[in-house]
Amino acid sequence: MDALAKKAHFFRRASFGATTAELNSSISTTELLNQWLDRQVIASVPSLGAVEKMGKIRLNQGLKFADWLVNQTIYAENPLQEKVINFWRDHFVVSARKVRIPQFLTDYDARLRTYSFGDFRELLWSVTTSPAMLAYLDNAQNRSGKINENYSREVMELFTIGRGQYSEKDIQEGARALTGWAIRPNRTLGTATSIFLPRRHDNDIKTYLGKQGNLKTEDIVDILANHPSTAKTIARKLWSTFVYPQPESAIVDRLANVYKKSDRNIKSVMSAIFTSPEFYSAKAYRSQLKTPIYFLLGSIRQLGIKADNIKVLGSLRAMGQAFYNAPTVKGFPQGTAWLTAPSLLTRLNLAQQMTQNYGDDGGFSYDPKNLTTRELLTLLLDNNAEPSLVNALNGLSPRDATALILSSPSYQLA
Amino acid sequence: MNRRDFLALMSVSAFLAANSAANSVFGANKNQKTLLVIELAGGNDGLNTFIPYKDPNYYKLRPNLGIKDGIPVSSTVALHPALKDLKPILEMGRLAVVQNVSYPDPNLSHFRSKDIWQSGRPRGSVDSGWIARYLESVKAKTGDAVFLGEEYPLALIGNEGDRFLQLSPGLAVRNKSKLGQAIQALYLTPQSHPMAEQIRRTVLESEEAVKKLSQDLNQRIASSSYAPTPIGKQFALMGRLLESSPKVLYMTIGGWDTHARQLQVQKRLLEQLSLGLSAIDRDLKSKGLDKNVLIMVQSEFGRRPAENGTGGTDHGTTAPVILIGDVRSGFYGGDPALDSLVNSNLPVKVDFRSVYGEILSKWYKANPTTILGENFSSVGFLA
Numbered sequence: 001m002d003a004l005a006k007k008a009h010f011f012r013r014a015s016f017g018a019t020t021a022e023l024n025s026s027i028s029t030t031e032l033l034n035q036w037l038d039r040q041v042i043a044s045v046p047s048l049g050a051v052e053k054m055g056k057i058r059l060n061q062g063l064k065f066a067d068w069l070v071n072q073t074i075y076a077e078n079p080l081q082e083k084v085i086n087f088w089r090d091h092f093v094v095s096a097r098k099v100r101i102p103q104f105l106t107d108y109d110a111r112l113r114t115y116s117f118g119d120f121r122e123l124l125w126s127v128t129t130s131p132a133m134l135a136y137l138d139n140a141q142n143r144s145g146k147i148n149e150n151y152s153r154e155v156m157e158l159f160t161i162g163r164g165q166y167s168e169k170d171i172q173e174g175a176r177a178l179t180g181w182a183i184r185p186n187r188t189l190g191t192a193t194s195i196f197l198p199r200r201h202d203n204d205i206k207t208y209l210g211k212q213g214n215l216k217t218e219d220i221v222d223i224l225a226n227h228p229s230t231a232k233t234i235a236r237k238l239w240s241t242f243v244y245p246q247p248e249s250a251i252v253d254r255l256a257n258v259y260k261k262s263d264r265n266i267k268s269v270m271s272a273i274f275t276s277p278e279f280y281s282a283k284a285y286r287s288q289l290k291t292p293i294y295f296l297l298g299s300i301r302q303l304g305i306k307a308d309n310i311k312v313l314g315s316l317r318a319m320g321q322a323f324y325n326a327p328t329v330k331g332f333p334q335g336t337a338w339l340t341a342p343s344l345l346t347r348l349n350l351a352q353q354m355t356q357n358y359g360d361d362g363g364f365s366y367d368p369k370n371l372t373t374r375e376l377l378t379l380l381l382d383n384n385a386e387p388s389l390v391n392a393l394n395g396l397s398p399r400d401a402t403a404l405i406l407s408s409p410s411y412q413l414a
Numbered sequence: 415m416n417r418r419d420f421l422a423l424m425s426v427s428a429f430l431a432a433n434s435a436a437n438s439v440f441g442a443n444k445n446q447k448t449l450l451v452i453e454l455a456g457g458n459d460g461l462n463t464f465i466p467y468k469d470p471n472y473y474k475l476r477p478n479l480g481i482k483d484g485i486p487v488s489s490t491v492a493l494h495p496a497l498k499d500l501k502p503i504l505e506m507g508r509l510a511v512v513q514n515v516s517y518p519d520p521n522l523s524h525f526r527s528k529d530i531w532q533s534g535r536p537r538g539s540v541d542s543g544w545i546a547r548y549l550e551s552v553k554a555k556t557g558d559a560v561f562l563g564e565e566y567p568l569a570l571i572g573n574e575g576d577r578f579l580q581l582s583p584g585l586a587v588r589n590k591s592k593l594g595q596a597i598q599a600l601y602l603t604p605q606s607h608p609m610a611e612q613i614r615r616t617v618l619e620s621e622e623a624v625k626k627l628s629q630d631l632n633q634r635i636a637s638s639s640y641a642p643t644p645i646g647k648q649f650a651l652m653g654r655l656l657e658s659s660p661k662v663l664y665m666t667i668g669g670w671d672t673h674a675r676q677l678q679v680q681k682r683l684l685e686q687l688s689l690g691l692s693a694i695d696r697d698l699k700s701k702g703l704d705k706n707v708l709i710m711v712q713s714e715f716g717r718r719p720a721e722n723g724t725g726g727t728d729h730g731t732t733a734p735v736i737l738i739g740d741v742r743s744g745f746y747g748g749d750p751a752l753d754s755l756v757n758s759n760l761p762v763k764v765d766f767r768s769v770y771g772e773i774l775s776k777w778y779k780a781n782p783t784t785i786l787g788e789n790f791s792s793v794g795f796l797a
Contacts, residue, residue: 096541341582345620
């Protein structure tokens with residue numbers, strides 16, 4: 001990788017792609033990385049007002065939040081933090097398809113924001129006891145004598161230690177330990193809290209992953225957060241998202257060790273990832289297929305396009321990735337699973353809509369005077385475009401040239 | 415395995431192979447009920463489509479845009495001259511028009527209003543489409559609905575995010591423009607990066623499928639009177655796809671947002687639309703499928719009754735819905751109330767969900783309440 005490719009690669013991974021100003025800035029990527037790791041901004045999620053009945057007002061509250069998420073993703077002061085938060089949204093999945101009260105989701109997003117770079121145990125605790133997760137995976141209904149195993153299963157299978165590390169008995173015992181939670185929304189203030197009701201808790205002895213006692217939610221969180229398999233799960237998943245898929249076991253072990261040594265500190269793991277020699281390897285370069293969120297919001301960010309956010313949200317949905325709308329608890333498709341016709345063909349269409357002058361029917365406004373074709377190739381493709389693309393660009397207007405680059409197979413790669 | 419996985423696995427060519435019986439006329443399933451939805455994206459001006467030619471208010475509101483040479487088809491309605499091919503369809507009793515259609519408190523944003531029409535939920539959340547919810551209720555397979563176009567519509571996104579088949583004629587159709595040719599050239603060249611190559615092939619596969627479907631299209635265009643224009647070709651392709659008896663076909667025609675130069679722009683679009691509709695109607699009859707396919711043409715909103723200062727009209731509320739097929743011919747929903755505008759816009763007389771509800775109950779024999787969440791009185795265009 002030459003210096004330009006390295007810098008652009010850094011921005012593609014730590015952010016959603018560089019803007020021209022960022023690419024030309026004299027600040028080194030090392031400095032930037034340290035800034036972004038150290039100076040976290042806890043942006044406050046929008047306040048949506050009182051909890052309303054199903055209907056227009058509630059719908060608009062949901063839209064207000066979605067609108068905020070789009071802007072936050074595009075314009076965040078600390079894009080790395082935003083990307084990590086997005087990672088946690090994909091990891092600890094909750095969906096508006098089931099969690100119908102938007103205030104539960106803003107509360108959830110605030111929790112992810114607070115703990116995104118902190119101790120994984122605190123993050124896991126905050127997620128486990130959040131109204132959104134209690135509703136999404138039914139743990140609010142899990143009580144002594146009326147056990148619901150949904151959360152107990154998924155927290156191990158998907159969020160922490162992973163399949164093959166536990167027995168069905170562990171799921172049952174874990175579910176008993178997780179009993180006692182209820183959601184208490186304050187409908188007037190539009191806030192959501194969860195409370196622990198001792199009378200709903202199963203107070204008998206449980207045996208969970210080799211530990212025995214009158215275990216409670218805090219014990220489950222503790223056991224899982226400190227489990228060596230959790231360290232590996234998080235290491236593997238973060239590496240796959242920020243560097244390349246299916247990391248070698250040596251890398252996973254190295255990161256898992258950082259996780260353990262730093263008392264589960266996510267910032268330390270992120271720092272280790274971005275300073276690994278493999279981060280700038282040929283294997284990492286352009287090794288990922290951009291997700292729909294990445295493609296659309298990244299293009300808007302890199303090219304300074306003005307967008308109508310309702311159009312943006314509709315386009316994300318058309319491609320299959322609306323915020324807080326994962327199809328299942330497993331989250332959105334990963335990696336090459338986005339190689340589907342609806343995802344890719346819609347991108348070709350959007351590439352034109354974002355760059356052409358369609359007026360208010362288009363939903364986007366782009367100034368083609370800012371960048372020459374050469375500058376576009378530098379900004380978007382590290383001055384490293386396939387000859388076929390360079391040939392095809394010949395004789396195109398600035399708007400068409402931009403559309404073609406955004407439509408190109410190589411631009412779909414991060 | 416959910417449909418999403420299925421779609422990822424199933425290649426478009428496999429879909430075509432599975433539907434190869436459709437290559438012959440006799441492959442079509444004569445019991446199948448197909449709905450063909452044509453969405454006029456941008457907001458079609460209903461008043462200049464079905465003209466209230468006897469209403470003096472119409473000409474007062476539109477001194478420059480009012481159309482005087484419409485084709486009268488009733489005591490109150492004249493067709494836009496470009497719709498002359500629809501007149502015989504109306505006379506044969508196969509055309510119904512529902513006027514003044516919208517929903518309570520209409521939204522004038524393109525995107526929001528599209529979402530509302532396509533979800534069938536003016537107040538609720540818009541995360542699934544009304545057609546997809548119907549298809550899910552009958553456990554439809556991925557190939558049972560086909561979207562022809564580039565921007566996959568909400569109408570065909572299921573509760574679990576499931577998708578149906580998408581074919582994109584765009585690459586082939588657009589190749590007249592410089593950009594279209596450039597995209598074409600780019601996607602015909604193999605990529606050196608393996609994943610970029612995978613992307614290229616996925617996009618091309620959809621185009622290959624369109625090409626295969628289009629093989630005898632030129633001949634069809636000649637024999638079935640489809641227009642040899644890009645929109646005409648899309649209609650011909652629709653005619654071809656109808657032979658495989660899908661439950662739903664969905665197509666979008668853009669360009670209806672006529673803030674300026676409305677007379678020229680809308681005329682050209684309406685011409686293409688009516689040519690396409692009449693060609694497909696003839697095609698269906700010649701194949702004996704005229705009772706198996708219902709065509710519905712809708713738009714996210716109509717336009718302001720009063721013309722604007724730039725030879726066009728701005729966003730409005732109600733729009734007509736056109737239905738072609740085995741319908742009770744005629745005009746429904748009353749005439750546009752140009753004498754009692756609400757905030758300069760037409761008052762809503764028919765909820766679009768009444769139209770959908772009637773299609774669900776009478777055409778598909780489904781329970782509309784489970785799909786739409788509420789019960790709506792029917793309009794009466796289906797027997």
